[in-house]
Amino acid sequence: MHVSERVAAGRLALAAFALFLGAQFEASRYVGEPYPALSMPAFPGLPDSDIAIPVLHVVVGQHIFGINDLFPNVPDNLRQYLGDSFMPATKAQLDRPALYRVFPKARVANVNYARRIESPVVRRWLRTRLETLTGGSVPSAEIQWVREGRTADGRPIRTATDSTVVTFDGND
Amino acid sequence: MIDRWLLSYRARPIDLAVCRIIYCVFVAVIYLPNGMWLASIPETAYHPKPGLALFFTTFPPHNVILGLNVVASASLAALFAGFATPAAGLALSGSLVALNSFVYSIGKITHTILLDILPAVMAFSGWGRCLSIHRGRVACDEARPCWPLAIMAAATGVAMFTAGWAKLTTGWLDPSQHQTLHYAMSNMIGTGAHPVAAGLVAHAPLWTWKCLDYITVLFELAFLPAILSPLVFRVVLCVAAIFHLGVWLTFGIFFSHNVVVYSAFVRWRRVKDVRMSWLVLPAVVLVCGYVVTLDRPLAENLWLNQAILVAGAAIGVSYLAGIVLNRYRQSGPGSL
Numbered sequence: 488m489h490v491s492e493r494v495a496a497g498r499l500a501l502a503a504f505a506l507f508l509g510a511q512f513e514a515s516r517y518v519g520e521p522y523p524a525l526s527m528p529a530f531p532g533l534p535d536s537d538i539a540i541p542v543l544h545v546v547v548g549q550h551i552f553g554i555n556d557l558f559p560n561v562p563d564n565l566r567q568y569l570g571d572s573f574m575p576a577t578k579a580q581l582d583r584p585a586l587y588r589v590f591p592k593a594r595v596a597n598v599n600y601a602r603r604i605e606s607p608v609v610r611r612w613l614r615t616r617l618e619t620l621t622g623g624s625v626p627s628a629e630i631q632w633v634r635e636g637r638t639a640d641g642r643p644i645r646t647a648t649d650s651t652v653v654t655f656d657g658n659d
Numbered sequence: 660m661i662d663r664w665l666l667s668y669r670a671r672p673i674d675l676a677v678c679r680i681i682y683c684v685f686v687a688v689i690y691l692p693n694g695m696w697l698a699s700i701p702e703t704a705y706h707p708k709p710g711l712a713l714f715f716t717t718f719p720p721h722n723v724i725l726g727l728n729v730v731a732s733a734s735l736a737a738l739f740a741g742f743a744t745p746a747a748g749l750a751l752s753g754s755l756v757a758l759n760s761f762v763y764s765i766g767k768i769t770h771t772i773l774l775d776i777l778p779a780v781m782a783f784s785g786w787g788r789c790l791s792i793h794r795g796r797v798a799c800d801e802a803r804p805c806w807p808l809a810i811m812a813a814a815t816g817v818a819m820f821t822a823g824w825a826k827l828t829t830g831w832l833d834p835s836q837h838q839t840l841h842y843a844m845s846n847m848i849g850t851g852a853h854p855v856a857a858g859l860v861a862h863a864p865l866w867t868w869k870c871l872d873y874i875t876v877l878f879e880l881a882f883l884p885a886i887l888s889p890l891v892f893r894v895v896l897c898v899a900a901i902f903h904l905g906v907w908l909t910f911g912i913f914f915s916h917n918v919v920v921y922s923a924f925v926r927w928r929r930v931k932d933v934r935m936s937w938l939v940l941p942a943v944v945l946v947c948g949y950v951v952t953l954d955r956p957l958a959e960n961l962w963l964n965q966a967i968l969v970a971g972a973a974i975g976v977s978y979l980a981g982i983v984l985n986r987y988r989q990s991g992p993g994s995l
Contacts, residue, residue, distance in 0.1 A: 496783065497665035497806030504810055508817065514709050521709035522763050523756050525814050527770050527822035527879075532830030532838050538845045560696040567849065568767040569704055590713035612701035636848045 518586040539636030539644045543570040546629040547617055557616055614655045627654040666804035668812060668889050671926070673800060675786035676741070678923040680941050682777060683739035685919045686751075688948030688963050690774070691735065692728040693755070694762045697721075707764035711757060718761060730754040732949075738778060739938075739945060741791025745782040752779030773815055774916040780811045781923065790938060809886075811923055816886040819899070823879025831876050839875065840868040846910045855908045878902060889924075894982070896921045897975035904972035907965070915964040918971035925974060 507525075514521040545552045554566040561569060586593050617625040632649040698721040705717045718724075734751035737743055755775040763769070784807035787793075831838050843856045878898060885895040900921060903914040948963065 493804065493806060494662045494665065497809065498661070500780075500806065500810050501661065501665065501813075504813060518709045520768060522712075522760055522768050523710065523772055523775065524768075525772060525818040525821070526768075527818045529822055529825030529829075530838065530842055531825055532833070532836060533841055534830075535836050535841065538841060538848065540845060540849050558696075558700065560699045562696075564769060565762075565765060565767055568765050569700055586709065586713070590709070592716050593707065593713045606701075606703045609701045609703045637844065 518589070537636060537638045537644060539634040539646075540567075541570075541648065542633045542635045544631040544633060545613070545617065546631060547621055547625055547627075550621055552617070552620055556620055610653060610655060613653065625655060627652060629653075664887065665806040665809045668805050668808035669802045670784075670805045670808055670923075671800055671802045672785050672788040673790070674925065674927050675781065675784055675805070675923065676789035676791070677927050678925070679738060679741070679744070679781070679786045680790060680938070681922050682774075682919055683735055684941050684945045684948070685915070685963065685967065686735055686755075686774070687732075687739075687945040688952060689915070690755075690771075691732055691949065693731070693758045694724050695721075695728065697724055697761060700765070704765050706766040707760075708766070708768060711760035712764040718764070724758065724761065727754045727758050731758065734778075738787070739942070740793065741787040741789075742793045744787025744791075747787075748778035748782035752776055752782075770818075771916050773811075773818060773920040776814065777811065777920050777923065780814065781807050783807060792938075808889075808923060811920070812886045812889070812892050815896075815917075815920065816883040816892070819879050819882035823876050823882070826872075826876045827880065831872050834869060837865060837868045837872065839871040840865070843910060846912070856910060859909060875902075893924055894979065896924055897978045900968075900971035900975035904968045907968050913964045913968065915967040915971075918967050921971065 511521060511524045511526075515524070515526075520526060543554055543557075545557065554570045555563075558566045558569050613628065614625055617628055630651045630653060631647060634644060634646045634648050636644045638644060697718045700718075702717045705712075705715075707713050707715075731751055731754035734747045734754065737747035738751060752775060755778075759771065759775060784805050785803075826838070830836055840860070843860055847856055847860065878895075881895055882899075885892045900918055903918055906912050906914060
């Protein structure tokens with residue numbers, strides 16, 4: 488390859504790179520961090536204060552299960568996010584109008600996501616998973632959310648924040 | 660000026676080929692198959708980020724994920740062997756990006772983008788010329804301008820800069836707040852106490868944590884201007900490799916995928932005469948690693964992750980030491 492051809496190819500690649508970056512930053516501004524995108528973890532600044540994270544417990548009789556029990560096949564760095572599947576229903580995720588204009592199908596996914604634990608799909612999945620874990624029939628389960636962590640001066644935090652009892656009927 | 664910058668990144672085909680082999684082994688052992696677990700989670704977990712996954716309303720059928728993994732694995736095999744490397748690189752990047760679009764549709768991006776795009780960017784770099792079953796023995800020892808390396812440097816610089824900018828604009832430089840300490844503690848709570856982090860949290864004074872905040876922001880911001888000079892960029896990459904080792908030791912977080920990308924910029928000075936027998940050991944590791952990890956989720960504590968981080972930091976230290984020693988020899992002992 489002649490140098491001129493090599494330079495031309497490089498210029499073309501650089502132009503494509505610049506276009507991609509422009510699209511990435513516009514998307515980030517209006518609809519949130521896209522994928523693929525040239526970015527690394529932000530770890531935004533937070534005030535020095537108590538540090539606590541939400542921890543999921545699914546209680547079935549004497550058994551208490553966590554995300555590691557529920558999602559054994561999932562990479563460990565993603566399990567925490569799947570715990571959100573069992574959060575109470577919320578409407579917050581539905582408020583993404585800019586996104587829906589470009590991607591109408593996103594609304595369907597977000598409606599499903601917002602329903603979460605109320606959704607028959609999740610209840611069916613949870614029942615099957617809990618029956619596999621306990622080895623028997625599971626008529627109901629309690630989903631507990633606990634804030635676990637420590638205060639700024641080192642004392643432990645363990646506060647129950649929310650709980651939902653899910654009763655499985657024949658359809659689940 | 661742009662042309663001069665594009666061609667200022669130079670590499671020998673053998674250096675690029677070594678990177679190709681390291682990349683293939685890492686991806687086979689750590690990364691593939693990818694996303695096979697999507698079939699085992701409830702579909703309401705589908706909460707995609709802007710991108711390819713937004714064209715769908717739920718996870719694709721298992722066979723689609725399987726098919727993408729087959730394409731990725733076949734492309735990886737071709738890339739490793741040095742066969743049709745431009746097409747293999749593009750196909751591998753395409754399938755990895757498609758797979759990760761669905762994996763990250765649970766609402767979490769784990770920032771493996773540099774690893775995902777490396778084969779596509781390097782597709783026309785000539786990284787398949789050496790250590791290639793297809794081409795046999797060719798001259799590999801002559802350094803040539805390599806614009807794909809410049810593009811990869813720009814991609815790395817921008818990606819790291821975004822992390823630094825986010826920190827800069829959200830209070831990491833505020834002397835009264837301690838962000839590294841905050842994340843170390845929340846990581847300990849979330850994933851269990853890491854011995855080094857626990858020791859630091861218990862004994863390190865607050866000002867050392869604040870220094871880590873400043874160093875992190877400065878170092879991440881420095882990536883972007885550093886791309887203007889290949890030498891300076893390599894120095895920053897060395898610091899980054901040491902930084903990633905520190906992050907693993909302190910937080911238990913692995914950024915070995917970035918270190919693999921940095922290997923594209925390493926000059927393997929001692930590697931001169933290419934022998935095809937060099938491919939045997941990596942091939943054994945690649946095949947065994949792929950088969951052994953076939954039915955497991957991505958295990959973050961896998962030995963290869965740790966080996967890559969330690970080796971990356973060791974290469975970084977030796978490169979920086981080499982620069983200092985050269986300066987010392989050139990200037991005489993009195994000048995340092």
